[in-house]
Amino acid sequence: MNVWKHLRSWEGFLGLVLLLTIAINAFNSDAFLSIDNQINLFSLSIEKVIIALIMAFIIINAEIDLSVASMMGLSACALGWLVDSGVGMPMALALCLIIGMAGGLFNGFWITFMKLPSLVVTLAMLIGFRGLARVLVEDRSIRVFPKWFEDLGQHPILGPFPLAVLIFFLLLLVAVGVLRFTGFGRYVYVIGINQDMARYSGIHVTRVKLILFTASGIISALAGILFAARLGSVRGDMGLGFELDIITMVLLGGVSIFGGSGSIFGVILSILIVLYLRNGMSLSNITGHLQTGVIGMLLIFSAMVPNLKSYWESLQARSS
Amino acid sequence: MNALQGLRPEKLRELVLLLLIVAVLVFFSSMIENYLNARLFNRVSASVALMAVLAIGQTMVVLTRNIDLSVGSIVGFTAYFVGQQLSQNNEMHPVLAIVMAVGVGALMGGINGVLVAYCRIPSIIVTLGTMALYRTLLVEYSDAQTVLTVNLPRWLLNLPSLNVFSIDRLHLRVMVLGMIAVVVLFQILLRYTSFGRKLYAIGSNPEAARMAGFANQRIVLSAFLLCGALAGLTGFMFLARFGNITVVAGIGFELKSVAAVVVGGVNIFGGSGSVVGAFLGAALIDLLENSLIRWLQISEFWRDALLGLLILTSVATDSVIMKRFQGYWARKQAQAVPETQER
Numbered sequence: 236m237n238v239w240k241h242l243r244s245w246e247g248f249l250g251l252v253l254l255l256t257i258a259i260n261a262f263n264s265d266a267f268l269s270i271d272n273q274i275n276l277f278s279l280s281i282e283k284v285i286i287a288l289i290m291a292f293i294i295i296n297a298e299i300d301l302s303v304a305s306m307m308g309l310s311a312c313a314l315g316w317l318v319d320s321g322v323g324m325p326m327a328l329a330l331c332l333i334i335g336m337a338g339g340l341f342n343g344f345w346i347t348f349m350k351l352p353s354l355v356v357t358l359a360m361l362i363g364f365r366g367l368a369r370v371l372v373e374d375r376s377i378r379v380f381p382k383w384f385e386d387l388g389q390h391p392i393l394g395p396f397p398l399a400v401l402i403f404f405l406l407l408l409v410a411v412g413v414l415r416f417t418g419f420g421r422y423v424y425v426i427g428i429n430q431d432m433a434r435y436s437g438i439h440v441t442r443v444k445l446i447l448f449t450a451s452g453i454i455s456a457l458a459g460i461l462f463a464a465r466l467g468s469v470r471g472d473m474g475l476g477f478e479l480d481i482i483t484m485v486l487l488g489g490v491s492i493f494g495g496s497g498s499i500f501g502v503i504l505s506i507l508i509v510l511y512l513r514n515g516m517s518l519s520n521i522t523g524h525l526q527t528g529v530i531g532m533l534l535i536f537s538a539m540v541p542n543l544k545s546y547w548e549s550l551q552a553r554s555s
Numbered sequence: 556m557n558a559l560q561g562l563r564p565e566k567l568r569e570l571v572l573l574l575l576i577v578a579v580l581v582f583f584s585s586m587i588e589n590y591l592n593a594r595l596f597n598r599v600s601a602s603v604a605l606m607a608v609l610a611i612g613q614t615m616v617v618l619t620r621n622i623d624l625s626v627g628s629i630v631g632f633t634a635y636f637v638g639q640q641l642s643q644n645n646e647m648h649p650v651l652a653i654v655m656a657v658g659v660g661a662l663m664g665g666i667n668g669v670l671v672a673y674c675r676i677p678s679i680i681v682t683l684g685t686m687a688l689y690r691t692l693l694v695e696y697s698d699a700q701t702v703l704t705v706n707l708p709r710w711l712l713n714l715p716s717l718n719v720f721s722i723d724r725l726h727l728r729v730m731v732l733g734m735i736a737v738v739v740l741f742q743i744l745l746r747y748t749s750f751g752r753k754l755y756a757i758g759s760n761p762e763a764a765r766m767a768g769f770a771n772q773r774i775v776l777s778a779f780l781l782c783g784a785l786a787g788l789t790g791f792m793f794l795a796r797f798g799n800i801t802v803v804a805g806i807g808f809e810l811k812s813v814a815a816v817v818v819g820g821v822n823i824f825g826g827s828g829s830v831v832g833a834f835l836g837a838a839l840i841d842l843l844e845n846s847l848i849r850w851l852q853i854s855e856f857w858r859d860a861l862l863g864l865l866i867l868t869s870v871a872t873d874s875v876i877m878k879r880f881q882g883y884w885a886r887k888q889a890q891a892v893p894e895t896q897e898r
Binding site for chain 1: 670674675676677679680681683684685686687688690691692694695802810813814817823824856857858859860861862863864866867870871874875
């Protein structure tokens with residue numbers, strides 16, 4: 236009975252979809268299940284996946300951060316620009332993370348102290364951070380990074396894993412740990428369910444939100460650095476439109492857009508589904524745009540299933 | 556202060572926006588030589604025409620506590636679809652072309668509406684999905700072809716420069732007049748019809764609206780239909796203005812329209828805002844964009860960075876002023892009530 240209940244939960248449904256995708260993919264292409272392909276498909280969108288982790292926190296908190304992809308672009312461009320103007324690599328990396336922190340704090344300031352909706356603030360900064368990135372590199376493409384930096388982004392460092400994938404696993408552990416086993420994680424949920432209630436019960440709502448948005452800025456900046464390392468060069472339009480993929484991953488993972496519910500486990504399942512679907516479609520020669528369409532359909536469909544379920548249950552209740 | 560008391564918060568918001576627009580005009584005319592001229596009006600009005608129509612559609616949806624992120628893809632698809640039909644069939648009647656654009660847009664908006672209202676999926680998820688879907692539809696349908704200006708009929712290419720009347724070099728274009736007609740029509744629809752008031756009611760409190768017997772689902776669907784139809788109309792205007800349509804047409808319009816609506820004082824959580832506000836928001840943003848490009852001290856790359864900051868500051872000032880004013884308003888009301896009760 237208990238197993239059945241688990242299977243009927245959202246994660247159970249996602250797991251089923253995931254198994255289905257894996258089965259179809261493995262059937263269609265021999266290359267799919269190889270370790271190389273697995274790691275390859277992961278590292279090709281590792282930046283989005285990393286940001287999806289912190290995005291899950293923010294959406295559970297009933298806020299949203301649309302500026303992540305622009306922050307990614309900004310930190311990558313800042314790195315290129317700093318190295319290009321003669322700043323040493325370690326210094327430049329540190330500065331980029333500081334830019335991420337400052338950007339996140341900036342978002343957090345308007346959201347918590349000025350009480351503006353995060354949708355508005357981060358929408359403005361989606362334009363703003365992207366603009367700053369363009370200011371730094373204009374319409375050039377900067378390719379100045381030292382060899383070791385590019386190697387770090389492009390070659391495996393531990394066994395078959397590249398650095399970015401390792402960082403992802405590390406962050407995943409931290410995310411699961413914080414969300415499930417710390418007070419802070421519980422605060423994130425409680426604020427997402429009812430912000431006023433959380434405030435009255437003595438939770439420091441402002442501080443939690445500030446921490447989340449600052450973390451979002453820093454992690455986006457980190458993702459930008461990893462992206463720059465993987466591509467080996469930076470351009471003003473790096474990561475353009477990534478925020479939508481990231482939010483899709485999180486919402487498909489069962490995190491409610493109204494906050495208060497969702498789990499990292501669900502997000503991981505949905506990330507795997509999205510990656511496997513895209514990879515499988517690429518292996519069977521389906522173009523990128525059609526892939527995006529399929530993902531869009533999946534998003535709508537996945538949101539419809541719980542409603543269909545409750546509709547079905549209400550029908551049953553009526554007939555009995 | 557008496558004059559202020561008669562103002563409703565919405566009206567005040569519109570006034571603040573007008574003042575901001577004047578402030579921007581004054582600021583840039585002191586920065587740029589020969590700034591305030593007919594060309595500025597012509598250029599800004601031509602681009603506001605598109606964005607305002609789109610923003611009004613977005614307003615309908617945002618008023619009901621929803622959001623439509625697929626409008627950019629709808630604009631792109633209708634622009635391409637109608638453009639392609641017109642290139643194949645140059646004899647098509649202009650009215651038919653417009654009806655086709657509005658119809659296709661309404662159909663796409665209707666799909667959003669059904670999914671949101673009847674399948675009860677949050678609008679942000681639905682329209683994120685259909686944004687990708689409609690764009691995919693466009694890419695597949697276009698087969699990597701481009702609509703070219705040379706294949707389009709003459710009347711369409713002349714449309715953007717067609718004037719209703721001109722004062723010296725100040726032109727009032729037909730498309731701008733069309734936009735003004737849409738603003739007036741929808742302002743009336745929202746202010747004076749029961750449908751319009753129901754949009755506000757649903758946005759302020761969906762539960763209460765349902766209890767009061769409103770057909771919430773049908774009204775939300777209508778809002779999405781109207782939004783889609785206006786996005787279709789924007790697609791037609793886009794086609795007329797730019798002529799060459801590729802698969803990337805209209806990308807980013809969804810965020811621009813949301814920005815215009817938000818700057819225009821429409822509450823992102825539904826229930827308050829006005830069409831005139833959305834129009835002024837679109838006008839302010841376009842004016843800033845156009846002016847920043849011409850500001851010689853800064854490179855064009857600074858434009859977006861400053862634009863983001865300006866959207867933020869305008870919304871923040873707006874919210875601070877509104878809070879003060881609402882507090883004042885509430886105190887006035889509270890004072891007024893006991894006086895009448897004493898007798």
